[in-house]
Amino acid sequence: MPDNLITRAKKLFTPALAFHTDIIVKKAQGLYVEAADGKRYMDFSSGLATTNIGHCPPEVIKAVKRQLDEIIHSGCIFRYHSEIEFAEKLKEITPGKLDMFFFSNSGAEAVEGAIKLARFVTKRQGIIAYTGAFHGRTMGAVSLTASTAKYRQNYHPLLPSIFRAPYPYCYRCFLGQNPDTCSMDCFGYLKKMLRHEINPDETAAVIIEPVLGEGGYAVPPLNYLKELRKLCAEYGILLIADEIQTGFGRTGKWFACEHFGIVPDIMTIAKGIASGFPLSAVVSTKTIMFKWPPGAHGTTFGGNPVSCAAGIATIETIVKHGLLENASRVGDYALKRLIGMHKKYPVMGDVRGLGLMIGIEFVKHVPSGIKTGKDKSPDREFLKKVLNKCHKNGLILIECGIDKNIIRFMPPLITTMEEMEKALEIFEKAMVKTLS
Numbered sequence: 001m002p003d004n005l006i007t008r009a010k011k012l013f014t015p016a017l018a019f020h021t022d023i024i025v026k027k028a029q030g031l032y033v034e035a036a037d038g039k040r041y042m043d044f045s046s047g048l049a050t051t052n053i054g055h056c057p058p059e060v061i062k063a064v065k066r067q068l069d070e071i072i073h074s075g076c077i078f079r080y081h082s083e084i085e086f087a088e089k090l091k092e093i094t095p096g097k098l099d100m101f102f103f104s105n106s107g108a109e110a111v112e113g114a115i116k117l118a119r120f121v122t123k124r125q126g127i128i129a130y131t132g133a134f135h136g137r138t139m140g141a142v143s144l145t146a147s148t149a150k151y152r153q154n155y156h157p158l159l160p161s162i163f164r165a166p167y168p169y170c171y172r173c174f175l176g177q178n179p180d181t182c183s184m185d186c187f188g189y190l191k192k193m194l195r196h197e198i199n200p201d202e203t204a205a206v207i208i209e210p211v212l213g214e215g216g217y218a219v220p221p222l223n224y225l226k227e228l229r230k231l232c233a234e235y236g237i238l239l240i241a242d243e244i245q246t247g248f249g250r251t252g253k254w255f256a257c258e259h260f261g262i263v264p265d266i267m268t269i270a271k272g273i274a275s276g277f278p279l280s281a282v283v284s285t286k287t288i289m290f291k292w293p294p295g296a297h298g299t300t301f302g303g304n305p306v307s308c309a310a311g312i313a314t315i316e317t318i319v320k321h322g323l324l325e326n327a328s329r330v331g332d333y334a335l336k337r338l339i340g341m342h343k344k345y346p347v348m349g350d351v352r353g354l355g356l357m358i359g360i361e362f363v364k365h366v367p368s369g370i371k372t373g374k375d376k377s378p379d380r381e382f383l384k385k386v387l388n389k390c391h392k393n394g395l396i397l398i399e400c401g402i403d404k405n406i407i408r409f410m411p412p413l414i415t416t417m418e419e420m421e422k423a424l425e426i427f428e429k430a431m432v433k434t435l436s
């Protein structure tokens with residue numbers, strides 16, 4: 001009995017770890033998840049932006065099985081093929097001169113590594129992170145996270161010398177500006193921070209998600225990241241791009257920073273890197289990495305041989321099947337369709353995204369005749385009803401944003417046009433039904 005499993009789980013696991021659904025999986029394959037009760041779902045959550053080439057990809061399973069016969073753990077005692085081969089493959093897809101790696105297991109771990117690297121190499125302490133950012137839950141990473149104060153509650157004091165800049169989230173500008181008239185005041189604010197709060201020569205790094213993830217699926221203006229790149233270079237501040245959610249094809253390019261024509265000094269990657277096997281990486285240039293001597297950082301499980309084998313097969317599959325191109329094509333189509341709906345349904349306050357990373361923000365709309373225009377106040381209740389209906393109709397979507405009023409469309413890169421169309425129809429019907 002599925003219910004029985006949920007009851008057992010609730011007796012065993014701390015409620016601190018919240019689940020998005022109560023679905024018990026029997027089998028997951030590609031875009032589809034079959035539940036224990038026989039119901040079939042399209043998984044548009046991709047296991048939290050991780051199963052980028054679908055669940056249980058056959059190429060990955062084959063590679064993993066091969067690896068199991070060779071070695072499954074090294075603990076930094078032995079070198080092994082899959083790790084080296086994976087790093088060589090990664091080097092081919094990482095931008096600019098980002099060609100040296102430190103492998104770990106989770107996104108948060110990579111973020112920890114990146115901030116340690118930045119502090120070590122620059123001998124500076126200050127780190128600038130963003131309001132709205134999500135970088136993970138370990139103590140260092142959560143000190144950078146500010147997607148909601150809830151994640152930080154009762155954990156203070158956090159890591160010192162973290163400074164907070166407003167993320168360029170134009171629909172809900174943290175500085176109250178209107179994108180039509182604003183001249184990137186949030187960037188001006190950042191520059192002022194370097195005079196009022198921390199000197200540039202004490203600032204080790206700025207860490208930014210090239211597209212805001214958990215905090216709201218917001219795409220920053222092109223110029224913001226370009227200007228940020230220039231500013232960091234001018235002061236010798238290391239620019240860290242957290243590509244944990246945006247990377248590995250999610251936005252239609254290997255890494256989202258490519259859309260903005262910038263190359264960070266350090267990049268963190270995880271999630272889609274190994275199709276669900278635990279693996280993450282701190283990536284940087286040789287110049288920076290060679291300043292990090294033996295013992296300055298370490299790991300027991302990082303770069304696990306099986307995960308690395310999965311990583312190799314993941315890259316090969318993305319290339320072989322043209323999945324970046326597919327993500328762009330299907331993502332562009334979805335964005336256009338959703339923008340069409342946005343014009344029709346005032347409850348859709350905003351639609352935005354890159355590739356297969358699309359956010360739809362629900363707002364309380366004011367009936368015409370009383371007041372024109374949209375009231376931007378978040379409509380969490382509406383989202384809950386839409387999500388429930390989508391789930392009932394076999395489409396798994398999840399939410400994000402501080403008010404949890406934003407739906408994320410983040411299906412795997414293998415999603416076909418027909419599957420996207422089907423999902424959009426389920427989504428639109430759920431919305432119309434909720435409105436009626």
Ligand SMILES: Cc1ncc(COP(=O)(O)O)c(C=O)c1O
Binds near residue numbers: 134213214
């Ligand atoms: C941008 C970003 N950074 C870091 C993390 C933390 O990754 P993990 O949950 O693997 O520790 C996440 C997870 O959602 C993320 O989206």
